[in-house]
Amino acid sequence: MSNSVSSTLVSLRLRGAKLVAPVLGFGALAMIPYALTLNEIHLLSAMLIFGIFAMSLNLLVGFGGMASLGHALFFGAGAYAVGLLSFHRDSGFALSLLVGLAAAALLALVVGFLVRRARGTAYLMITLAASQVFWGLATQWKAVTNGDDGLFGISSPSILGWDFGSTVTYYYVVLVVVAGVFVLLTAISRSPFGYVLRGVRDNEQRMRAVGVDVDRIRHLALVISAVIASLGGVLYAYQERYVGPDVLAATTSGDGLLAVALGGGAVAGPLVGGLVVGLLEDVVGSYTDRYLMILGILFVLVAIFLPRGLAGLAQSLGDTVRPRRRAAEQAIEQRVEPAQAEVTETEGAHHG
Amino acid sequence: MDYWIALLLNAISFGMVLFLLSAGLTLTLGTMRLLNLTHGSFFLVGAYVTFELERHGVDLALAWGAAVLATALCGAVVFVLLRPTGEDHLRQTLLTFGVLFVIADAALVIVGGDPAILPRPGFLEGTLDLGLLDYPKYRLFLVAVGLGMAGLLFWFQYRTRAGMMLRAVVDDPEMARGVGINPTVLAAVTFVVGAGIAGLSGALGGVLLGAFPGVDLQVLLFALVVVIVGGAGSIGGALAGSVVIGLVNTVTIAFAPGLALFSMFGVMLAILTLRPQGIAGKALA
Numbered sequence: 089m090s091n092s093v094s095s096t097l098v099s100l101r102l103r104g105a106k107l108v109a110p111v112l113g114f115g116a117l118a119m120i121p122y123a124l125t126l127n128e129i130h131l132l133s134a135m136l137i138f139g140i141f142a143m144s145l146n147l148l149v150g151f152g153g154m155a156s157l158g159h160a161l162f163f164g165a166g167a168y169a170v171g172l173l174s175f176h177r178d179s180g181f182a183l184s185l186l187v188g189l190a191a192a193a194l195l196a197l198v199v200g201f202l203v204r205r206a207r208g209t210a211y212l213m214i215t216l217a218a219s220q221v222f223w224g225l226a227t228q229w230k231a232v233t234n235g236d237d238g239l240f241g242i243s244s245p246s247i248l249g250w251d252f253g254s255t256v257t258y259y260y261v262v263l264v265v266v267a268g269v270f271v272l273l274t275a276i277s278r279s280p281f282g283y284v285l286r287g288v289r290d291n292e293q294r295m296r297a298v299g300v301d302v303d304r305i306r307h308l309a310l311v312i313s314a315v316i317a318s319l320g321g322v323l324y325a326y327q328e329r330y331v332g333p334d335v336l337a338a339t340t341s342g343d344g345l346l347a348v349a350l351g352g353g354a355v356a357g358p359l360v361g362g363l364v365v366g367l368l369e370d371v372v373g374s375y376t377d378r379y380l381m382i383l384g385i386l387f388v389l390v391a392i393f394l395p396r397g398l399a400g401l402a403q404s405l406g407d408t409v410r411p412r413r414r415a416a417e418q419a420i421e422q423r424v425e426p427a428q429a430e431v432t433e434t435e436g437a438h439h440g
Numbered sequence: 441m442d443y444w445i446a447l448l449l450n451a452i453s454f455g456m457v458l459f460l461l462s463a464g465l466t467l468t469l470g471t472m473r474l475l476n477l478t479h480g481s482f483f484l485v486g487a488y489v490t491f492e493l494e495r496h497g498v499d500l501a502l503a504w505g506a507a508v509l510a511t512a513l514c515g516a517v518v519f520v521l522l523r524p525t526g527e528d529h530l531r532q533t534l535l536t537f538g539v540l541f542v543i544a545d546a547a548l549v550i551v552g553g554d555p556a557i558l559p560r561p562g563f564l565e566g567t568l569d570l571g572l573l574d575y576p577k578y579r580l581f582l583v584a585v586g587l588g589m590a591g592l593l594f595w596f597q598y599r600t601r602a603g604m605m606l607r608a609v610v611d612d613p614e615m616a617r618g619v620g621i622n623p624t625v626l627a628a629v630t631f632v633v634g635a636g637i638a639g640l641s642g643a644l645g646g647v648l649l650g651a652f653p654g655v656d657l658q659v660l661l662f663a664l665v666v667v668i669v670g671g672a673g674s675i676g677g678a679l680a681g682s683v684v685i686g687l688v689n690t691v692t693i694a695f696a697p698g699l700a701l702f703s704m705f706g707v708m709l710a711i712l713t714l715r716p717q718g719i720a721g722k723a724l725a
Binding site: 149155157201202205206208209210212213214216217218220221224225228229338339342345346348349378380381383384385386387388389390391392395 | 473521532533538701709
């Protein structure tokens with residue numbers, strides 16, 4: 089009895105510790121513009137936007153176990169909605185935002201049917217092929233998309249007469265959206281939907297057996313993740329005031345996967361990974377032409393040496409520095425062990 | 441009439457290049473459950489090695505041989521790099537994507553950004569009188585090579601012990617392991633040979649498809665669609681898929697060039713809806 093009380097206390101303390109880091113992190117992000125030049129703030133906005141993209145992709149890859157190579161399609165849908173509406177219609181922010189989110193949701197609905205039965209490599213192939221088609225469309229349908237030249241003429245974003253296009257204001261808007269997405273994804277990960285999604289990832293058969301509509305859960309995860317990605321795309325378009333086919337390219341999807349893998353962890357990991365990849369893109373790109381080579385080598389190194397990302401690395405470092413905390417966490421994990429042991433025992437039955 | 445026959449021959453010769461391109465990809469998918477994103481890079485390497493060697497006065501046949509060997513070597517390197525990633529799709533994807541970047545950038549440094557015009561051997565210049573029409577010799581040569589390679593791979597898969605083992609691994613890796621087949625050795629050989637064939641497709645097919653920065657991703661998309669349509673892990677499927685995509689692509693380019701990508705996607709969509717495992721494939725895990 090006293091044992092369970094003390095472990096509940098430890099668990100509460102750990103949960104508190106988990107809250108401290110994000111609060112400090114977002115606090116620092118809110119203060120940091122005072123120490124930066126306008127160019128640096130602009131870069132930080134770009135990094136945060138990429139962080140949104142990485143977080144959205146992680147809902148699919150990390151929570152859902154669906155490694156996708158076509159997520160740029162949804163980011164690009166948001167960006168191109170802004171670009172096309174500005175270029176051809178001179179529409180405002182609110183309409184572009186709505187159209188962007190709706191377009192991504194619609195595309196995700198369609199792609200979701202295509203990947204309904206796909207797992208693993210098939211999922212990668214179909215998502216990659218789908219996104220490449222739209223990339224091809226963006227480069228080749230010049231009358232509408234202006235081809236490789238891309239779409240210019242995106243005006244400063246404003247809502248109800250409030251213009252928030254200046255670098256610093258826009259940074260804070262982006263930061264608020266990032267914080268909102270962060271909270272939303274954390275909430276999703278702790279919701280019943282989040283648990284079921286992870287259950288589908290870990291043991292699809294079992295989830296089916298307990299009556300979960302696996303197809304619908306996977307489809308829903310794709311749509312939610314696509315809508316969040318397109319939000320990043322909309323912000324991207326207003327940040328750069330330009331949209332080109334690169335946002336739809338496979339390399340964008342790949343960079344997203346790199347951010348997810350580099351970050352590791354649940355919600356914060358991919359955000360940090362996204363910030364790092366966003367920073368690298370800019371810094372490496374401005375110092376050398378061999379940007380692609382360096383990024384490629386980074387992909388390879390992360391794949392080989394960082395199986396659980398920076399979060400995994402931090403955890404193993406933390407375990408060496410603070411062994412007692414690790415012991416406490418293990419004690420909590422052990423409370424659920426009997427149930428898990430039962431799962432692994434019966435798991436062999438499915439593989440026939 | 442001539443026009444239609446020429447169009448059909450164009451489609452078939454293009455399909456044969458697609459077959460050379462996708463044979464390795466489909467076998468790796470079948471044996472290793474691995475989506476190898478560097479497969480398009482092998483095409484690029486094959487094309488560029490041929491281009492560079494021929495430019496420096498090497499005999500074309502030798503250059504083709506060197507292109508195949510160079511890509512097979514690239515394949516071996518990628519295979520070794522892939523070992524630590526196990527069966528984790530995310531890590532496999534990252535790794536092969538990274539190698540794709542590295543090869544693309546290295547190619548940019550060595551060959552430069554201008555499109556490479558690939559050489560053709562002298563005796564294959566010009567056209568051959570087929571009775572009904574004159575048709576370019578080089579394209580007929582491509583058809584011959586493609587069919588020859590298909591025959592070779594069929595013979596290997598259905599008439600040799602190693603081929604039998606390969607089919608066993610594609611069907612059921614666990615059982616194959618259980619009866620004493622070493623899937624790793626088999627996977628390594630498949631991977632390296634598949635890379636070599638993709639290199640050949642670059643050396644020969646680069647004349648049709650071009651060789652330029654970005655072609656790696658472009659041909660990777662072709663190969664993906666062929667494999668999805670044909671079914672993963674099957675040589676027959678790759679052949680069927682290649683001819684179908686070759687036809688669809690050639691006909692759309694002839695009549696509505698802007699729709700080429702969409703027609704390919706349309707076929708893929710139809711296959712995924714009606715027959716998700718592809719024309720000849722088994723459901724991918």
